[in-house]
Amino acid sequence: MRVVKHALGDYGSIEILPLADLHIGDLRSDGQKINEWLSYIRETENCFTILNGDLMNTAIKSSVSDTYAETLSPMLQLEQCVKLFEPIRDKILCVTGGNHERRIWRQDGIDTTQLMCDQLRIGDRYAPESAVVFVQFGDQGGHRNHWPVLYSLYVTHGSSGGKLEGSKVNALMRLASIVDCDIYIHSHVHTPAIVRNSYFRVDTRKCTVRKVDKLFINTSSSLEYGGYGEIANFKPNSLETPKILLDGRKFGMKAVL
Numbered sequence: 240m241r242v243v244k245h246a247l248g249d250y251g252s253i254e255i256l257p258l259a260d261l262h263i264g265d266l267r268s269d270g271q272k273i274n275e276w277l278s279y280i281r282e283t284e285n286c287f288t289i290l291n292g293d294l295m296n297t298a299i300k301s302s303v304s305d306t307y308a309e310t311l312s313p314m315l316q317l318e319q320c321v322k323l324f325e326p327i328r329d330k331i332l333c334v335t336g337g338n339h340e341r342r343i344w345r346q347d348g349i350d351t352t353q354l355m356c357d358q359l360r361i362g363d364r365y366a367p368e369s370a371v372v373f374v375q376f377g378d379q380g381g382h383r384n385h386w387p388v389l390y391s392l393y394v395t396h397g398s399s400g401g402k403l404e405g406s407k408v409n410a411l412m413r414l415a416s417i418v419d420c421d422i423y424i425h426s427h428v429h430t431p432a433i434v435r436n437s438y439f440r441v442d443t444r445k446c447t448v449r450k451v452d453k454l455f456i457n458t459s460s461s462l463e464y465g466g467y468g469e470i471a472n473f474k475p476n477s478l479e480t481p482k483i484l485l486d487g488r489k490f491g492m493k494a495v496l
Contacts, residue, residue, distance in 0.1 A: 240418065241366035243333050246387070247376035250285050255332070255374075255483040259291035259396065259426030260460030262339065263323075264309050264316040267463040268296070272478050273323070280327050287330045289372070291426040291458060292337025292396030294320050295351060313343060317351050321358045328359045332374065336367040337396045338427065369395035371418060377487020388487055393420040397427035402473055408432055411457045421492060422454045422483065429468075429476040432457040433494045454492050456481045 247253065258276055262268045280286050295316040296309065311319060324331065336344075340352045356365040372394060375387040399410030407428040414423040419440065434455040439448050462468070464475035481494045 241368070241370040242373070243364055243366070243370050244373045245332055245375070247287070247374060249378055249387075250376045250487045252285060252487050253374075253376060253485050254283065254286040255289060255392075255485065256280055256286055256480070257289040257291055257394070257424050257426075257456065257458050257483070258294075258480070259337070259458045260293040260429055260462065262293060262296040262460065262462050263319055264296040264311040264313070265462060265466070266310055267465050268310075269461045269463055269478060272461050276480075277323060277327060280330055287332050288327065289332050289392075289394055289424060290324070290334040291394055291424060292335045292352075293339045293426065293460075294337065294355070295340055297339050297342050297351065313351065317355055320355050324355075324359055328361055331359075331361055331364060333370050333372045333394055334361065334365045335369060335394055335396050336365075338398065366394075369393065369417075371420060374485070376485075380488060388485075388490055390422065390485055390490075390492065391420040392422040392424060393418050394424045397425045399428055401428070402471075404430060404432075407457065408434060411455050412436075414455070415453060420453070421451075422456065424456045424458065426458045426460075428457065429460040429462065429473075430457060431459040431477055431480050431496055433481050433496055435493075452492075454483070454494060456483060456494055 280288050297313045334356055336352045344350050356362045372392040375389040377388045379386050401407055407430045411425040437450055438453050440451050441448055459480035481496045483494050485492050
């Protein structure tokens with residue numbers, strides 16, 4: 240499993256605004272909303288992002304997306320992503336692949352997300368399938384060695400095909416059965432959600448059991464209603480997406496929508 244590590248410095252707190260399912264090139268992709276998110280990340284000093292797949296729509300003839308309704312060719316979608324993300328490249332913690340980009344990989348063996356990351360000079364932060372991201376920052380007061388606060392995040396685009404909210408949340412919650420992390424970020428289903436539950440963590444070195452919280456996030460998308468989503472009777476989704484808030488003085492995490 241891909242591991243990505245970041246030491247961000249002495250922030251009192253940070254925000255992580257994960258973005259996914261932008262579907263750049265789709266006729267219904269809301270460019271104004273995308274620019275709003277990117278402007279917030281760029282202008283907010285302590286805000287970072289994770290790009291969690293389906294950044295490009297990449298409709299091909301064998302896919303359910305309509306190739307004739309694309310506003311940009313796959314090559315121009317790639318160029319547009321590089322242009323959009325270049326101003327925030329230093330704030331991108333991790334990038335994962337999505338099922339839309341994998342269409343071209345399966346058909347032609349070309350990974351457009353990796354090409355994007357290489358052009359942005361962040362190839363070391365790219366994980367085609369999933370990644371565990373370690374983020375440390377801040378300073379826990381009272382410690383002689385000035386220990387930063389450390390958080391672990393598991394990020395993956397996801398693959399659930401469920402239409403109902405319950406099945407989408409179940410797909411999100413199942414991530415905890417894969418790896419033990421503090422935060423789980425899932426996308427793909429276009430339904431923003433925040434879930435928090437508890438878990439007993441075993442420390443085999445100290446022979447102790449400690450109750451900890453886990454935070455689960457499902458991101459939204461930038462797509463307005465229509466196209467194959469309407470044909471398949473999917474519900475329209477909210478374009479608001481969760482933002483994660485992390486404390487840099489003590490371990491503390493929450494999300495807002």
